[in-house]
Amino acid sequence: MAVGNGELAVLHSIEGLRLGTTSAGIKKPGRQDLVLIEMDEAAEIACVFTLNRFCAAPVQIAKKHWQSDTPRYLLVNTGNANAGTGQQGLQDALACCDAVASLTGVSASQVLPYSTGVIGEALPVEVIEAALPAAIAALDSNGWADAAAGIMTTDTRPKGASRQIELCGKTITITGIAKGAGMIKPNMATMLGYVATDALIGKAQLQAYLEQAVNLSFNRITIDGDTSTNDACSLIATGATGVAVHAGSQDEQVFLDALLELFIELAQALVKDGEGASKFVTVAVQQGLNESECLKVAYTVAESPLVKTALFASDPNWGRLLAAIGRAGVDDLEVDGVSVRINDVLIAEQGGRAASYSEEQGQRAMSQENIVIDILLGRGEHACKVWTTDLSYDYVRINAEYRS
Amino acid sequence: MAVGNGELAVLHSIEGLRLGTTSAGIKKPGRQDLVLIEMDEAAEIACVFTLNRFCAAPVQIAKKHWQSDTPRYLLVNTGNANAGTGQQGLQDALACCDAVASLTGVSASQVLPYSTGVIGEALPVEVIEAALPAAIAALDSNGWADAAAGIMTTDTRPKGASRQIELCGKTITITGIAKGAGMIKPNMATMLGYVATDALIGKAQLQAYLEQAVNLSFNRITIDGDTSTNDACSLIATGATGVAVHAGSQDEQVFLDALLELFIELAQALVKDGEGASKFVTVAVQQGLNESECLKVAYTVAESPLVKTALFASDPNWGRLLAAIGRAGVDDLEVDGVSVRINDVLIAEQGGRAASYSEEQGQRAMSQENIVIDILLGRGEHACKVWTTDLSYDYVRINAEYRS
Numbered sequence: 001m002a003v004g005n006g007e008l009a010v011l012h013s014i015e016g017l018r019l020g021t022t023s024a025g026i027k028k029p030g031r032q033d034l035v036l037i038e039m040d041e042a043a044e045i046a047c048v049f050t051l052n053r054f055c056a057a058p059v060q061i062a063k064k065h066w067q068s069d070t071p072r073y074l075l076v077n078t079g080n081a082n083a084g085t086g087q088q089g090l091q092d093a094l095a096c097c098d099a100v101a102s103l104t105g106v107s108a109s110q111v112l113p114y115s116t117g118v119i120g121e122a123l124p125v126e127v128i129e130a131a132l133p134a135a136i137a138a139l140d141s142n143g144w145a146d147a148a149a150g151i152m153t154t155d156t157r158p159k160g161a162s163r164q165i166e167l168c169g170k171t172i173t174i175t176g177i178a179k180g181a182g183m184i185k186p187n188m189a190t191m192l193g194y195v196a197t198d199a200l201i202g203k204a205q206l207q208a209y210l211e212q213a214v215n216l217s218f219n220r221i222t223i224d225g226d227t228s229t230n231d232a233c234s235l236i237a238t239g240a241t242g243v244a245v246h247a248g249s250q251d252e253q254v255f256l257d258a259l260l261e262l263f264i265e266l267a268q269a270l271v272k273d274g275e276g277a278s279k280f281v282t283v284a285v286q287q288g289l290n291e292s293e294c295l296k297v298a299y300t301v302a303e304s305p306l307v308k309t310a311l312f313a314s315d316p317n318w319g320r321l322l323a324a325i326g327r328a329g330v331d332d333l334e335v336d337g338v339s340v341r342i343n344d345v346l347i348a349e350q351g352g353r354a355a356s357y358s359e360e361q362g363q364r365a366m367s368q369e370n371i372v373i374d375i376l377l378g379r380g381e382h383a384c385k386v387w388t389t390d391l392s393y394d395y396v397r398i399n400a401e402y403r404s
Numbered sequence: 405m406a407v408g409n410g411e412l413a414v415l416h417s418i419e420g421l422r423l424g425t426t427s428a429g430i431k432k433p434g435r436q437d438l439v440l441i442e443m444d445e446a447a448e449i450a451c452v453f454t455l456n457r458f459c460a461a462p463v464q465i466a467k468k469h470w471q472s473d474t475p476r477y478l479l480v481n482t483g484n485a486n487a488g489t490g491q492q493g494l495q496d497a498l499a500c501c502d503a504v505a506s507l508t509g510v511s512a513s514q515v516l517p518y519s520t521g522v523i524g525e526a527l528p529v530e531v532i533e534a535a536l537p538a539a540i541a542a543l544d545s546n547g548w549a550d551a552a553a554g555i556m557t558t559d560t561r562p563k564g565a566s567r568q569i570e571l572c573g574k575t576i577t578i579t580g581i582a583k584g585a586g587m588i589k590p591n592m593a594t595m596l597g598y599v600a601t602d603a604l605i606g607k608a609q610l611q612a613y614l615e616q617a618v619n620l621s622f623n624r625i626t627i628d629g630d631t632s633t634n635d636a637c638s639l640i641a642t643g644a645t646g647v648a649v650h651a652g653s654q655d656e657q658v659f660l661d662a663l664l665e666l667f668i669e670l671a672q673a674l675v676k677d678g679e680g681a682s683k684f685v686t687v688a689v690q691q692g693l694n695e696s697e698c699l700k701v702a703y704t705v706a707e708s709p710l711v712k713t714a715l716f717a718s719d720p721n722w723g724r725l726l727a728a729i730g731r732a733g734v735d736d737l738e739v740d741g742v743s744v745r746i747n748d749v750l751i752a753e754q755g756g757r758a759a760s761y762s763e764e765q766g767q768r769a770m771s772q773e774n775i776v777i778d779i780l781l782g783r784g785e786h787a788c789k790v791w792t793t794d795l796s797y798d799y800v801r802i803n804a805e806y807r808s
Binding site: 051052053054055083084085086089119120228229305309312318319322323325326327330331333335348350351352353391392393395396397 | 455456457458459487488489490493523524632633709713716722723726727729730731734735737739752754755756757795796797799800801
């Protein structure tokens with residue numbers, strides 16, 4: 001199950017960056033499962049990685065290489081997460097970097113490895129090595145769509161987004177791909193995102209842009225609250241257009257707006273493709289005293305199994321919504337000031353059901369595929385948005401039947 | 405579905421306390437749904453209530469009456485939670501107290517009301533008033549078993565426990581009943597517990613005992629993390645035996661051990677009766693630096709939908725366990741020091757699968773009805789235990805199909 005049609009957008013190429021996808025046969029023969037991304041020497045790359053303490057071997061190596069050298073290649077395999085693999089896993093991730101290095105003439109520390117797939121099985125290094133020449137031969141600036149498919153695990157469809165804006169009379173392109181459905185796909189460890197632009201942006205600035213965009217997109221989606229061991233997202237600026245994005249300029253705002261829009265599109269695509277997802281749900285909290293309490297409320301609602309099963313059932317169960325808001329840890333919340341809308345139907349106010357509310361209205365709102373839950377706390381000026389999905393039989397089936 | 409046979413234990417009477425159960429017909433005709441508990445004038449009562457900011461009308465009234473007067477009656481109805489009912493709900497709860505007061509000759513503020521059942525519907529006050537004489541007529545010190553049944557909502561079986569100990573050559577009895585399955589039964593708002601003893605205990609001391617016992621029992625169970633709007637638990641000491649429990653004495657330890665044992669038995673009974681529950685799971689975290697980090701890890705594992713669906717599937721999915729431990733917010737956790745056992749099978753150590761582990765062993769351990777997940781953090785001396793259950797199709801069915 002997935003929400004919406006999810007057709008892959010046109011993905012514009014980024015000068016200074018090439019992608020090559022091939023079939024190594026890591027888990028299933030014939031499946032496109034190995035992606036190599038090549039960056040020009042002048043390109044800058046920003047990265048964020050999972051905060052899970054059990055982070056996978058490739059995450060540890062990628063982090064180290066990224067901090068200590070100038071990355072030129074990103075190597076992504078699907079079918080095997082190389083996670084929970086101990087010392088051997090680190091050696092295997094390094095061996096893949098070595099292989100790329102010796103074929104391309106860079107040093108191994110200029111290669112960042114990424115793995116996604118089953119946890120706890122040894123990475124088939126030889127199989128990957130054997131396929132690398134084909135991945136190199138396939139390198140092409142028009143390789144985005146193939147790469148979007150090549151990084152999928154149990155995703156039902158590739159996910160990509162592209163934006164073009166005008167800066168200084170020149171066209172600037174931002175293109176990105178992502179895979180996974182946040183935390184919905186258990187052993188399939190999990191979310192990966194690669195976004196690139198041909199604008200010229202310094203390393204520190206690029207890192208700030210990435211963190212800001214991730215914080216308002218991938219960090220705002222939640223399926224079941226489970227964070228994977230392999231999550232990673234990178235933002236690359238090739239600078240090929242020569243158009244610099246200057247901090248504090250109006251151009252910067254235009255660029256950041258487009259960047260954030262693209263990140264949100266990718267993040268939402270992950271939620272919509274969540275296996276078991278039959279609804280796409282926006283939890284929008286407003287009128288909070290600060291952002292932190294807005295997020296507490298939004299996540300508590302978005303992750304409440306009782307709210308999620310009600311969403312699955314199209315049940316306008318306002319009691320569960322109020323109960324989730326009430327236990328979100330906002331200690332001095334005055335329930336009289338709280339109101340809740342579902343798709344513009346006022347369902348609750350002043351600590352109880354809204355006087356104007358009828359079960360038919362609620363039912364109609366909840367039966368939509370796209371649901372917006374608006375929560376007004378009546379305390380201040382702050383707001384946040386979190387995206388999630390429902391909890392269905394399919395979620396249990398997929399996660400109960402999944403065998404590594 | 406429920407775990408174990410769950411036969412109701414023999415519930416010894418407590419001198420100085422009588423319980424009367426009758427059928428008011430609040431939701432279903434003929435169902436025992438109204439319980440009155442009468443305490444002798446000398447009895448002390450300690451109370452804890454839900455921390456949910458949307459707490460139900462009866463909780464607000466019970467709290468106020470308990471703080472301002474000497475309680476003599478506890479009135480419990482099932483079938484209607486009187487929650488999310490605004491100002492009318494408060495008036496209705498008060499009206500029930502008035503009715504008890506005028507029939508028994510106490511003041512209304514000496515009556516504590518408790519409601520459990522559907523959220524958001526007006527409490528049928530007349531129906532309750534009409535049944536009160538029958539509840540009063542039924543008052544009996546042997547009324548525990550009837551009361552255990554009378555406070556049930558969708559519980560599949562009544563829950564009670566009883567202990568007798570010797571203090572100063574006299575027999576001291578502790579008896580209690582509880583209902584609900586923590587947070588598993590959504591709109592059925594939810595956990596209620598009533599425990600009484602004939603020992604002589606001062607009010608402040610009794611409150612401390614209750615908070616301590618609840619903290620290590622009802623506050624250590626989690627089904628889905630949802631806290632209800634009506635949760636309440638009371639501990640009554642009638643003092644009828646004249647045997648005082650002195651703070652700091654050896655007798656106190658004997659009493660507290662029995663009390664805690666009884667509370668844990670009741671709390672575990674709630675988990676075992678969780679609808680959709682096919683496993684009873686103990687998450688035991690040891691070797692933590694402090695209790696707080698042990699609890700973080702225990703709750704993250706116990707509430708992880710991925711761990712819970714693996715438990716349902718009897719899938720020894722150690723990758724999900726490690727991932728949950730890794731995201732529990734213990735920032736400086738060294739994964740090399742962590743080991744995990746399931747029912748004495750070592751499944752993970754040093755950040756990965758244990759060398760000695762085999763899938764068959766894991767499978768055998770996970771297919772038991774009672775599962776103990778032992779997590780050793782390798783950092784210190786602190787420990788905690790949390791009890792939970794699995795996440796099954798039935799959980800989704802019950803919570804998706806439930807209509808208020």
